[in-house]
Amino acid sequence: xxxxxxxxxxxxxxxxxxxxxxxxxxxxxxxxxxxxxxxxxxxxxxxxxxxxxxxxxxxxxxxxxxxxxxxxxxxxxxxxxxxxxxxxxxxxxxxxxxxxxxxxxxxxxxxxxxxxxxxxxxxxxxxxxxxxxxxxxxxxxxxxxxxxxxxxxxxxxxxxxxxxxxxxxxxxxxxxxxxxxxxxxxxxxxxxxxxxxxxxxxxxxxxxxxxxxxxxxxxxxxxxxxxxxxxxxxxxxxxxxxxxxxxxxxxxxxxxxxxxxxxxxxxxxxxxxxxxxxxxxxxxxxxxxxxxxxxxxxxxxxxxxxxxxxxxxxxxxx
Amino acid sequence: xxxxxxxxxxxxxxxxxxxxxxxxxxxxxxxxxxxxxxxxxxxxxxxxxxxxxxxxxxxxxxxxxxxxxxxxxxxxxxxxxxxxxxxxxxxxxxxxxxxxxxxxxxxxxxxxxxxxxxxxxxxxxxxxxxxxxxxxxxxxxxxxxxxxxxxxxxxxxxxxxxxxxxxxxxxxxxxxxxxxxxxxxxxxxxxxxxxxxxxxxxxxxxxxxxxxxxxxxxxxxxxxxxxxxxxxxxxxxxxxxxxxxxxxxxxxxxxxxxxxxxxxxxxxxxxxxxxxxxxxxxxxxxxxxxxxxxxxxxxxxxxxxxxxxxxxxxxxxxxxxxxxxxxxxxxxxxxxxxxxxxxxxxxxxxxxxxxxxxxxxxxxxxxxxxxxxxxxxxxxxxxxxxxxxxxxxxxxxxxxxxxxxxxxxxxxxx
Numbered sequence: 001x002x003x004x005x006x007x008x009x010x011x012x013x014x015x016x017x018x019x020x021x022x023x024x025x026x027x028x029x030x031x032x033x034x035x036x037x038x039x040x041x042x043x044x045x046x047x048x049x050x051x052x053x054x055x056x057x058x059x060x061x062x063x064x065x066x067x068x069x070x071x072x073x074x075x076x077x078x079x080x081x082x083x084x085x086x087x088x089x090x091x092x093x094x095x096x097x098x099x100x101x102x103x104x105x106x107x108x109x110x111x112x113x114x115x116x117x118x119x120x121x122x123x124x125x126x127x128x129x130x131x132x133x134x135x136x137x138x139x140x141x142x143x144x145x146x147x148x149x150x151x152x153x154x155x156x157x158x159x160x161x162x163x164x165x166x167x168x169x170x171x172x173x174x175x176x177x178x179x180x181x182x183x184x185x186x187x188x189x190x191x192x193x194x195x196x197x198x199x200x201x202x203x204x205x206x207x208x209x210x211x212x213x214x215x216x217x218x219x220x221x222x223x224x225x226x227x228x229x230x231x232x233x234x235x236x237x238x239x240x241x242x243x244x245x246x247x248x249x250x251x252x253x254x255x256x257x258x259x260x261x262x263x264x265x266x267x268x269x270x271x272x273x274x275x276x277x278x279x280x281x282x283x284x285x286x287x288x289x290x291x292x293x294x295x296x297x298x299x300x301x302x303x304x305x306x307x308x309x310x311x312x313x314x315x316x317x318x
Numbered sequence: 319x320x321x322x323x324x325x326x327x328x329x330x331x332x333x334x335x336x337x338x339x340x341x342x343x344x345x346x347x348x349x350x351x352x353x354x355x356x357x358x359x360x361x362x363x364x365x366x367x368x369x370x371x372x373x374x375x376x377x378x379x380x381x382x383x384x385x386x387x388x389x390x391x392x393x394x395x396x397x398x399x400x401x402x403x404x405x406x407x408x409x410x411x412x413x414x415x416x417x418x419x420x421x422x423x424x425x426x427x428x429x430x431x432x433x434x435x436x437x438x439x440x441x442x443x444x445x446x447x448x449x450x451x452x453x454x455x456x457x458x459x460x461x462x463x464x465x466x467x468x469x470x471x472x473x474x475x476x477x478x479x480x481x482x483x484x485x486x487x488x489x490x491x492x493x494x495x496x497x498x499x500x501x502x503x504x505x506x507x508x509x510x511x512x513x514x515x516x517x518x519x520x521x522x523x524x525x526x527x528x529x530x531x532x533x534x535x536x537x538x539x540x541x542x543x544x545x546x547x548x549x550x551x552x553x554x555x556x557x558x559x560x561x562x563x564x565x566x567x568x569x570x571x572x573x574x575x576x577x578x579x580x581x582x583x584x585x586x587x588x589x590x591x592x593x594x595x596x597x598x599x600x601x602x603x604x605x606x607x608x609x610x611x612x613x614x615x616x617x618x619x620x621x622x623x624x625x626x627x628x629x630x631x632x633x634x635x636x637x638x639x640x641x642x643x644x645x646x647x648x649x650x651x652x653x654x655x656x657x658x659x660x661x662x663x664x665x666x667x668x669x670x671x672x673x674x675x676x677x678x679x680x681x682x683x684x685x686x687x688x689x690x691x692x693x694x695x696x697x698x699x700x701x702x703x704x705x706x707x708x709x710x711x712x713x714x715x716x717x718x719x720x721x722x723x724x725x726x727x728x729x730x731x732x
Contacts (some may be wrong), residue, residue: 003546005448010538105354113628116360116562116586123456128572135545136572210570211536212562212590220535255539259526290540291499294533 015248024196030235046204074197233314254293348409399428422449537567584632589704605634611673644678
């Protein structure tokens with residue numbers, strides 16, 4: 001029973017981290033129709049910048065400055081890269097961001113090398129917040145939860161309650177009309193791209209010390225972010241949140257409990273075959289939940305695409 | 319005009335021929351390992367050690383035979399067996415006769431099979447497989463062949479030595495085994511279960527599981543299971559990012575006991591573990607460097623640090639590979655006839671500068687050598703890893719470990 005509570009907290013941390021990545025990506029995608037393959041690379045840049053800054057000025061300065069640098073870089077990429085490619089259609093944009101992802105990975109390896117960086121949790125947060133039946137919850141995890149919830153609140157407020165947010169929402173669905181009303185839509189695009197990548201940067205800064213800061217960190221997280229926004233529904237902040245938490249909890253629980261497929265099949269009344277080694281479904285019978293935990297989100301995505309193509313909270317059918 | 323073109327073409331051609339002739343003097347060793355992706359750091363550090371060992375031990379001392387140099391040619395296999403086979407073909411097409419690979423037994427299994435086939439079909443361009451780190455026992459048992467030589471101890475030998483140390487601790491009651499889901503991870507788990515149940519039947523194995531290799535983002539759920547199981551020792555064969563992720567996660571989430579590992583050092587890992595893992599992580603390996611065994615090894619390590627200030631010699635067996643290969647080529651009197659070189663390697667006894675002897679067992683091509691169990695610490699460290707002040711200090715040594723261990727290898731010799 002205690003373990004369930006612990007897993008709820010762990011899943012929440014994983015989910016919120018995923019949310020910070022997918023929130024920016026989903027806004028960028030719905031607004032510009034660009035699948036930004038380099039999004040996870042900005043997450044990696046955030047971690048590396050923060051590591052470098054933390055060496056000189058400490059963790060907290062890194063937390064403030066690194067996302068800013070990443071955001072400015074993101075805005076620059078939109079202004080001088082994507083905007084020029086945009087006129088040639090979506091495929092060149094896709095290739096552009098794909099190339100950018102490779103470029104950033106090479107750049108990071110060139111500057112920092114291929115080793116793991118010793119980017120660590122700040123001492124002030126390096127203690128056990130509380131324990132549940134011998135399972136300690138590090139204070140840093142609580143800190144991660146607060147940061148991401150704070151960012152979600154802030155984003156929600158800006159998007160729904162302020163004038164800027166309304167213009168952004170309008171530009172999401174009717175960019176031409178908004179432009180005709182005298183708003184500078186390219187500037188909005190640039191701003192959204194910058195903020196989206198900055199969010200990825202924040203995620204990198206706070207995830208770097210726990211998940212490791214190494215050149216493969218973007219690759220490991222890259223595909224799952226796309227799965228999240230497809231499940232949540234493109235362009236929906238709530239969708240991104242719900243999908244992220246869902247994925248966080250599904251994978252955490254699947255890994256924490258060794259549920260064997262044979263138990264499930266026995267449970268619904270199918271008896272285990274006598275001679276398993278000759279059986280054509282042997283792999284199916286011997287599979288356990290931790291083994292398939294990481295593909296469960298993809299299965300969920302396929303189901304969503306079949307039964308609700310717009311995603312959980314998506315509005316548009318296209 | 320036509321004549322000038324001809325003249326140009328001829329002189330260009332002769333330049334090319336001359337250049338290839340100059341290159342042909344080098345004895346090339348193809349290094350097929352991950353140089354990009356999640357395990358890039360492990361592969362790149364191995365490459366640096368190879369290049370340094372070739373320069374320091376062979377080229378700067380006048381080369382082998384009549385002044386031929388060793389040249390390490392890197393190939394990135396992205397840790398994929400499929401990609402490795404393509405790179406192997408490229409290497410063979412370039413006329414390379416020596417293949418070095420170590421990261422992932424999955425890759426090694428694919429390579430050894432492909433090389434055996436190639437050598438059977440193409441007796442004129444046979445190649446040798448110098449396996450410096452892939453430790454799946456099958457490679458020197460059921461799947462052994464004449465072309466494959468393993469310079470690291472296999473998973474069974476390592477586990478035998480490691481469990482000797484573990485079994486001496488009477489307070490250990492519950493052990494958790496976790497590893498990467500592929501042939502090596504499974505071999506470690508099987509060896510751990512077999513050794514523990516015979517050496518300490520009272521110890522309970524409270525968990526035995528595998529996780530996907532190189533794909534786990536967050537090890538917290540696994541750490542929770544380990545803590546919940548009440549384990550007081552963990553055994554893992556994890557390496558690269560998987561080792562660091564697992565180690566950090568179990569320590570952060572409240573696990574108190576020791577972690578017995580195969581590869582938890584170097585490549586940035588030692589620095590990243592730092593204080594948190596002091597006296598907690600133990601490693602089984604060959605060739606300990608703290609305390610250093612010989613003055614020659616000290617000079618070598620100093621020279622390495624001068625060349626790669628950020629690097630570590632965390633796989634000292636690479637130096638044994640180069641040393642033994644050079645000795646075998648000298649003994650055979652040729653580098654082109656790999657059968658003659660292989661026959662020299664078989665049964666070779668080599669004095670390693672890292673201490674002890676290395677005996678290449680002829681019946682299965684498994685190197686027999688001293689095994690050391692070391693601890694991650696910052697005390698008495700001459701040579702630290704990652705410039706962190708932390709390193710691995712040898713606590714106990716098993717001389718010529720598993721010298722008489724059985725093998726199922728039935729080798730067919732050419």
